[in-house]
Structure formats: structure tokens, C-alpha cells
Amino acid sequence: METKEAPAETGGVPFDLFKLSSRWDCSAVESSLVETLAVEEEPSHLNTFNSSGMFNMVSTDKMSVQYVGSPQHGYDVGGVQANCPAPTRRIAYYFEMTVKNAGQKGHVAIGFTTKDFNLRRQPGWDANSCGYHGDDGCLYHGHGKGEPFGPTYTSDDTVGAGINYSTQEFFFTKNGEIVGTVCKGIKGLLYPTIAVHGPNEEVAVNFGKQPFRFDIEAFMLKERRKQQELIDKLTLPPNVSHWIVRSYLLHYGYQDTLNSFDVESGIMSPHIPASQENGYHEQGDAYALNNRRTLRQLIRNGDIDSAFFRLRQWYPQTVQTDTSVICFLLHSQRFIEYIRAGQLIEAVNYARAELNKFFAIKPLDDLLEDVVALLAYEEPTKSCVGYLLEPAQREFVADAVNAMVLTTNLDAKYPEDPAASRLEMLLKQLTQCSLERRELNGDQGEAFDLHRVVANDKFECR
Amino acid sequence: MSHFWIVLGQLESIKAMSTSKKVITKEEWEKKLKDVKIRKEDMNKLVMNFLVTEGYVEAAEKFRIESGTEPEIDLATISDRMAVKKAVQSGNVQDAIEKVNDLNPEILDTNPQLYFHLQQQRLIELIRYGKVEEALEFAQEELAPRGEENQCFLEELERTVALLAFEDVKNCPYGELLDVSQRLKTASEVNAAILTSQSREKDPKLPSLLKMLVWAQNQLDEKAAYPRINDLSTAKLEEPTV
Structure with a gap:
């Protein structure tokens, strides 16, 4: 984690280098975010290694199982688990099984078991397992005696078993209708499990490749709504959103927006008091607002020379060390602007004069390679480093300069991170609380992800 | 007194032991927070969503220029929506109804409750300005037929008409109807209906997220x-x- 600390060259000013590099491979970050959501393996077929072998036969497509023994006692069940445990980082998991042949007795079952469960036993008969049985419709939850639960099921019926992580319950369905729920009460990873225990009995499993009989999407939506309703009932201090937005505009120096925002709030919402009497302390938010706005506009317009000039004039201390991160960013951006303008010779000369010294600085050299690589492409915008030419890169540099200027405010009572707006701190807190809670909850349930919320036009709490 | 604190202290420690909550120090927590990545673009979108949904047209336009964030919808539609809201807030209900119908006549056609509330607001404004005859005529012709259709409407109509029975309406039991908050309530109902008709969320995301943080x-x-x-x-x- 040492790399996340600013190197000594920044002149002791805290600067989150990690943030820097994460912007740099923004596209990579984006895909990795998506990956962490999808990375959890989902059961896709039955496990043929771990099954009870002697008494059952898994089909070659590993999607169905048939009883082949002749049952003598309670220790020759043909149980099979899925190839991997049910994923946990979501609101619910669900799978289904269709009874192809209930045989004479219909001793078929569906449920969940832990990894080491004895698969010669029905799910539910022993500890750390739970199962809904076809012959008596009972629910077995850790011992040999079942509880009356729902209807029996037999040939051609489809039953389903699910885990609701938000309520910590198992739920079972029959032919698309919910049968009932029961407290989960088992810790650790759980494997979807199906079992047969009589001649000719055969069941086929569906891990979601085919559409489910039960509308699991609607079920999850309902669960989310329940949660959302609880959240909606909470109340916020009056106008707090308004002030958080205002402080965001101040923080990043979006001054024109801020002025319009203030004028419009005066007209539209006369009940929002003026800032000086609102009781929300704006602390150092308005510090150097005019200068920060000017610097932002210069950078956004690609006029890096002027931005540099102003910075040297107004805040010489921020650009004192010419190998600092902030200088690196500005020099890189100057180079990028040459590329954008198609001035390749100028770009090369600039790189020789101002950029090459950064190759000697450890965390920056990789980033610099990306920047200089722009030279190699006839159409740099379409290259793998094309993101450097997007407006977001200018915005990124402008944000870094803005943060730098904010650090020069010696009166600031900024808590930890001068680069973070209040909105950012609140969103980080929300994300971290939700991650922490999931971790303390055995890694179960959905965690908050801002990107998903923002990308989702129809906002739904997750 | 000191005994009291000792006992209390013991109770606290017993409680802490029995629940054995995990304790995370500020230092540890800050380190974790540092690793949480919030993207600037996402925050910008959140702010834009707030400006657009709450109707800050000018600010949204400026924010588009200053931050490069594209608004989710055509900003012109906000101006129309805000004009309606403003009309209700300043008591020009008839004007507001016309504007809503210009925007999309289906909004009022498919939303009898909203239409009733707008008409009720109009009646309130007539009473506010002492136009008794006009108010009576309006109540009988426009509102009473709707009250017959719907029990809730009828009750609200009765409450409103009751205002006529008082000379000093401001201090009568139904005086709250004349309050600014009643206008704001009606205005926000219209605002929400227009947003819904544009298949937009009627509430900005930011307050929801703040509530989610509290939760x-x-x-x-x-x-x-x-x-x-x-x-x-x-x-x-x-x-x-x-």
C-alpha cells in the first residue's frame, strides 16, 4: 500500500496518487468494477465428483440425475450438489428442479447443503442442510423429522429453492408459486442440492439457463422495494441536499453554476434561507473561488500555458518542485494538447524539454509512457490511449489543480482530505458502511455501488 | 454520584461484552475510506440529476458547460415544467392548467385527483381574494359534480367551501388551506405528474442516497x-x- 502515499517530490502535500493512476486506466477500472459484480461464480451444472456415486447417475449434460440403486435404508440416498456454492453478494439466489419421474415413492428433494454434507442423506435430514421433500411436502431443517410445510410434489412438477440474503431466509416454490419461507440458520457457503431415493426417480435441475417457472426478478424487486420503503421513511434535515450540492459547486470551483443556482433558489424556493443565515457552515469552501474557477476554465479550454502562468503567479508554492505530481499532470496535459492540435514536432520538443525528467520518478513513469505513446498513433483518439484526449482528462487535471489550490488554504478546517468534497465523503461513507456490513454478515447481500445507481435511469436501491 | 458512574461503566462494559461488537478505530476506518473509489463523473451526474429534477434550468445549463456533464433530458422541458410550478406557487392556477395542457393534455385527463386538486386550489385562490360570488359559481359548476363521483373529493370540497362561512378566513379552523404550504403542495403534485409523464423519476437521487447513508x-x-x-x-x- 506504500505506493498510495505521495512521493516526497510533491513537497509534502498530500496527493492521492492512487486516484491518479485509477483515472489513468479509467477504462480498466470501469471494466474491473463490472467484473467484481459478475466475478462470483454461479452454479451451472451438477457436480459429478462429489455425488454419492453408487446410488445415482448424473446425465452426461450434468443437468439431471437418476436413482440407480435399490434403496435399503436412510444412508443410500442419491444426493447431488451443484458445481459451486450459491453466490452470496446479491439480494437473493434461486434455482429450480423439475421432477421427470417420481418413481413409486417420490422420495425426491430440493434444498441447500454445506460443502461437507453427506450426500447419501436427504438434504435436511442432517445438520447444516435444509430441504423441501416431494413425498410428504415437509420441510426438513437439520434433523430427520420434518415440519409440515407445503404441498407434496411429483412427476412433472417444478419446484424451486432460494436464499433470501436480506431476510436470511430460505424460500421454496412449487410450479411458480411461493410455498413458504424458513429462517436460514446455517452459516457459510451453501450448495444447491437435489436428491433422489427410489427406483426410477429422475429429476432435472435448472440453474437459470432456461427461464424459471417462478418470477425471481419480481421477487427480488419486491425485496428491494421493502428495503426502499424503510429508507424512504427516514427524514433528512431540511434542505440538506441543497447545501451539499452548493458545497460541491464551491469545492470544485464551478462558480457560474453556483451563481445561477443561488439566483434560481432565491426565486424558486424562497423558503431556503440565504447562505449566511443557514446554519450550515461553509467552512473554507469559498476559498479562492474566483481563482479556482479561472484555472478550471483555462484547463478545460486546453490553455495549459496560461493555467501554469496563473498558478505560478498566484500559488507559486504549488508548482515549486518541478518534478511534483501537479507539474507532471500539467506538463502531460500540455503535451496532450499539442497532440490534439496535431502539432507533433512541438509535442516532441515539449516532451524533451519538460516531460522526460518524469521517467525517473517511480509511480509516474508508467503513466508517462501512456502519454508519450500518443505519438505513435496516426489517429490517437482511436488508440488504446485515446481516453487521454477525452474532455474527462482535462476535467481530471482541473480537479487536481483545484485540490492543490485548496491545500494552500491554511485556515481550512478540512477534516482529512482536501481533495474530497463533502458529497464525496458522504458517498464514500455510504459505500464503506455497506461493504463493512456485508463483510460482517458473512459476505452476504448486495453492497451499494454508486456507479450502478447513477447509470440506472430508473433509480432503484440495491 | 461516583458510584452511579462506576455502575454505569460496568453496565456498559457488560453490554459491550455480551454483544461483542466489532470496534473499528477512526484510523482503520479512514484507511478503508481511502480505498473506496468514487468517480468524479458519477458525482457530476448526481449533481446534474439534482439540478434537472429540482428544476434549476440555468444552473443545469451552466453546469453542463463548466463540468462537461450532459443533462439526462432536454433542458427546455425543465423550463416548461418550472413555469407550471411557478404559476401554481403564485396562485395563477388557471394559467397553470393551460400550461399543463399545452405540455401534454393526457396529464390531467389521466389524473383526476391532480385535476381536482388544481381546481380546489383555484377555489382557494378565489376565496383568498374575497371573490365570493365567483367562488360560489365555480364550486357549484366545476367542483361539486366531481365531488359526487368521489367521496374523498367531496370531503375536501366541503372543507374548502367551509372557508366561505368565516369572515376572518385566516384564523378559522380551515385557515391552513390558505397557507403557502398548500400552494407548494399542489405545485409539487403537478411537478411530479409532469415528470412522470416524461417518464422521469419525480425525485432527485441525491436525497435518496443521503437517506440510504443514514440507513x-x-x-x-x-x-x-x-x-x-x-x-x-x-x-x-x-x-x-x-
Whole structure:
């Protein structure tokens, strides 16, 4: 984690280098975010290694199982688990099984078991397992005696078993209708499990490749709504959103927006008091607002020379060390602007004069390679480093300069991170609380992800 | 007194032991927070969503230029929506109804409750300005037929008409109908209906997220003692209370 600390060259000013590099491979970050959501393996077929072998036969497509023994006692069940445990980082998991042949007795079952469960036993008969049985419709939850639960099921019926992580319950369905729920009460990873225990009995499993009989999407939506309703009932201090937005505009120096925002709030919402009497302390938010706005506009317009000039004039201390991160960013951006303008010779000369010294600085050299690589492409915008030419890169540099200027405010009572707006701190807190809670909850349930919320036009709490 | 504190202290420690909550120090928590990545673009979108949904047209336009964030919808539609809202807020209900119908006649056709509330607001405005005859005529011709269709409407109509029975309407039991808050209520109902008709969320995302933060902290309280943010407006981390 040492790399996340600013190197000594920044002149002791805290600067989150990690943030820097994460912007740099923004596209990579984006895909990795998506990956962490999808990375959890989902059961896709039955496990043929771990099954009870002697008494059952898994089909070659590993999607169905048939009883082949002749049952003598309670220790020759043909149980099979899925190839991997049910994923946990979501609101619910669900799978289904269709009874192809209930045989004479219909001793078929569906449920969940832990990894080491004895698969010669029905799910539910022993500890750390739970199962809904076809012959008596009972629910077995850790011992040999079942509880009356729902209807029996037999040939051609489809039953389903699910885990609701938000309520910590198992739920079972029959032919698309919910049968009932029961407290989960088992810790650790759980494997979807199906079992047969009589001649000719055969069941086929569906891990979601085919559409489910039960509308699991609607079920999850309902669960989310329940949660959302609880959240909606909470109340916020009056106008707090308004002030958080205002402080965001101040923080990043979006001054024109801020002025319009203030004028419009005066007209539209006369009940929002003026800032000086609102009781929300704006602390150092308005510090150097005019200068920060000017610097932002210069950078956004690609006029890096002027931005540099102003910075040297107004805040010489921020650009004192010419190998600092902030200088690196500005020099890189100057180079990028040459590329954008198609001035390749100028770009090369600039790189020789101002950029090459950064190759000697450890965390920056990789980033610099990306920047200089722009030279190699006839159409740099379409290259793998094309993101450097997007407006977001200018915005990124402008944000870094803005943060730098904010650090020069010696009166600031900024808590930890001068680069973070209040909105950012609140969103980080929300994300971290939700991650922490999931971790303390055995890694179960959905965690908050801002990107998903923002990308989702129809906002739904997750 | 000192005994009291000792006992209290013991109780606290017993409680802490029995629940064995995980304690996360401020230092540990800050380190974790540092690793949480929030993207600037996402925050910009959140702010844009707030400006657009709350109807800050000018600010949204400026924000588009200053931050490069594209608004989710054509900003011109906000101006229309805001004009309606403003008309209701300043008591020009008839004007507001016309504007809504210009925008999309289906909004009022498919939303009898909203239409009734607008008409009721119009009646309130007539009474406010002492136009008794006009008010009576309007109530009988426009509102009474609707009240017959719907029990709730009828009750609200009766409450409103009751205002006529008082000379000093401001201090009568139904005086709250004349309050600014009644206009604001009706205005926000119209605003929400227009947003829905444009298949937009009627509430900005930011307040929802703030509520979610409050909720997430409450949930985590059950499992751990950690630095909370108690004051949303300062976003200051408190020391964990064990």
C-alpha cells in the first residue's frame, strides 16, 4: 500500500496518487468494477465428483440425475450438489428442479447443503442442510423429522429453492408459486442440492439457463422495494441536499453554476434561507473561488500555458518542485494538447524539454509512457490511449489543480482530505458502511455501488 | 454520584461484552475510506440529476458547460415544467392548467385527483381574494359534480367551501388551506405528474442516497462501533462510541 502515499517530490502535500493512476486506466477500472459484480461464480451444472456415486447417475449434460440403486435404508440416498456454492453478494439466489419421474415413492428433494454434507442423506435430514421433500411436502431443517410445510410434489412438477440474503431466509416454490419461507440458520457457503431415493426417480435441475417457472426478478424487486420503503421513511434535515450540492459547486470551483443556482433558489424556493443565515457552515469552501474557477476554465479550454502562468503567479508554492505530481499532470496535459492540435514536432520538443525528467520518478513513469505513446498513433483518439484526449482528462487535471489550490488554504478546517468534497465523503461513507456490513454478515447481500445507481435511469436501491 | 458512574461503566462494559461488537478505530476506518473509489463523473451526474429534477434550468445549463456533464433530458422541458410550478406557487392556477395542457393534455385527463386538486386550489385562490360570488359559481359548476363521483373529493370540497362561512378566513379552523404550504403542495403534485409523464423519476437521487447513508449507518451500528457521520452537512467523521 506504500505506493498510495505521495512521493516526497510533491513537497509534502498530500496527493492521492492512487486516484491518479485509477483515472489513468479509467477504462480498466470501469471494466474491473463490472467484473467484481459478475466475478462470483454461479452454479451451472451438477457436480459429478462429489455425488454419492453408487446410488445415482448424473446425465452426461450434468443437468439431471437418476436413482440407480435399490434403496435399503436412510444412508443410500442419491444426493447431488451443484458445481459451486450459491453466490452470496446479491439480494437473493434461486434455482429450480423439475421432477421427470417420481418413481413409486417420490422420495425426491430440493434444498441447500454445506460443502461437507453427506450426500447419501436427504438434504435436511442432517445438520447444516435444509430441504423441501416431494413425498410428504415437509420441510426438513437439520434433523430427520420434518415440519409440515407445503404441498407434496411429483412427476412433472417444478419446484424451486432460494436464499433470501436480506431476510436470511430460505424460500421454496412449487410450479411458480411461493410455498413458504424458513429462517436460514446455517452459516457459510451453501450448495444447491437435489436428491433422489427410489427406483426410477429422475429429476432435472435448472440453474437459470432456461427461464424459471417462478418470477425471481419480481421477487427480488419486491425485496428491494421493502428495503426502499424503510429508507424512504427516514427524514433528512431540511434542505440538506441543497447545501451539499452548493458545497460541491464551491469545492470544485464551478462558480457560474453556483451563481445561477443561488439566483434560481432565491426565486424558486424562497423558503431556503440565504447562505449566511443557514446554519450550515461553509467552512473554507469559498476559498479562492474566483481563482479556482479561472484555472478550471483555462484547463478545460486546453490553455495549459496560461493555467501554469496563473498558478505560478498566484500559488507559486504549488508548482515549486518541478518534478511534483501537479507539474507532471500539467506538463502531460500540455503535451496532450499539442497532440490534439496535431502539432507533433512541438509535442516532441515539449516532451524533451519538460516531460522526460518524469521517467525517473517511480509511480509516474508508467503513466508517462501512456502519454508519450500518443505519438505513435496516426489517429490517437482511436488508440488504446485515446481516453487521454477525452474532455474527462482535462476535467481530471482541473480537479487536481483545484485540490492543490485548496491545500494552500491554511485556515481550512478540512477534516482529512482536501481533495474530497463533502458529497464525496458522504458517498464514500455510504459505500464503506455497506461493504463493512456485508463483510460482517458473512459476505452476504448486495453492497451499494454508486456507479450502478447513477447509470440506472430508473433509480432503484440495491 | 461516583458510584452511579462506576455502575454505569460496568453496565456498559457488560453490554459491550455480551454483544461483542466489532470496534473499528477512526484510523482503520479512514484507511478503508481511502480505498473506496468514487468517480468524479458519477458525482457530476448526481449533481446534474439534482439540478434537472429540482428544476434549476440555468444552473443545469451552466453546469453542463463548466463540468462537461450532459443533462439526462432536454433542458427546455425543465423550463416548461418550472413555469407550471411557478404559476401554481403564485396562485395563477388557471394559467397553470393551460400550461399543463399545452405540455401534454393526457396529464390531467389521466389524473383526476391532480385535476381536482388544481381546481380546489383555484377555489382557494378565489376565496383568498374575497371573490365570493365567483367562488360560489365555480364550486357549484366545476367542483361539486366531481365531488359526487368521489367521496374523498367531496370531503375536501366541503372543507374548502367551509372557508366561505368565516369572515376572518385566516384564523378559522380551515385557515391552513390558505397557507403557502398548500400552494407548494399542489405545485409539487403537478411537478411530479409532469415528470412522470416524461417518464422521469419525480425525485432527485441525491436525497435518496443521503437517506440510504443514514440507513446504512444504522444497520452497521448493530454489528460494529465505527466512526459515523452524524452531521450530513459537514460530513465530519465522529470518533467511534464504544
